[in-house]
Amino acid sequence: AQKVTQAQTEISVVEKEDVTLDCVYETRDTTYYLFWYKQPPSGELVFLIRRNSFDEQNEISGRYSWNFQKSTSSFNFTITASQVVDSAVYFCALTKGSGTYKYIFGTGTRLKVLA
């Protein structure tokens, strides 16, 4: 069975601090995809990144970076120099890499960035 665990329920940081959101996943599939979505107070989930199981290269996009480690089944998300606009709930999701793509979401981490 597939499972995504986001152990951090809520994190509060002061603006300009760095923050890492943890995501641990379980799957028996050798091919799978991992995602991060942001859910601001407006409610709409916004796609941030997709990573397939064969690509362990870390990725950086502006202040955002992602660390994918298959050895620990983790796909962590770091925000550098956080800003108030980063305040949102962040979800990690998993889907298998073949057949029909059914997303399994974690419970989310609420990030509060204080000015």
Place this chain on the structure above:
Amino acid sequence: EAGVAQSPRYKIIEKRQSVAFWCNPISGHATLYWYQQILGQGPKLLIQFQNNGVVDDSQLPKDRFSAERLKGVDSTLKIQPAKLEDSAVYLCASSLRAAGVGINEQFFGPGTRLTVL
């Protein structure tokens, strides 16, 4: 490019009443999803359509929930009769395709917040 549209944004009903939600996906997206997101939890897939056919409805409470996507474009999700535990945000998402070669990310609508009293 227009995003995924949903209506209404908010709905308050009493238990045992019926309610329907509407979703219009991004133009050209073959796959449409309905999710239920209970407060403090991640979205849970209720049903997935590929064009107008159902791909996965294993987590849909079929005794009270139904969904259709008759022309392979927009979709409606209905609850009849509603229970207190149905209070949640109902999210619609779409993607270019759901299966086959390559994967496309899902694009989500703003959701409908349902309160059952």
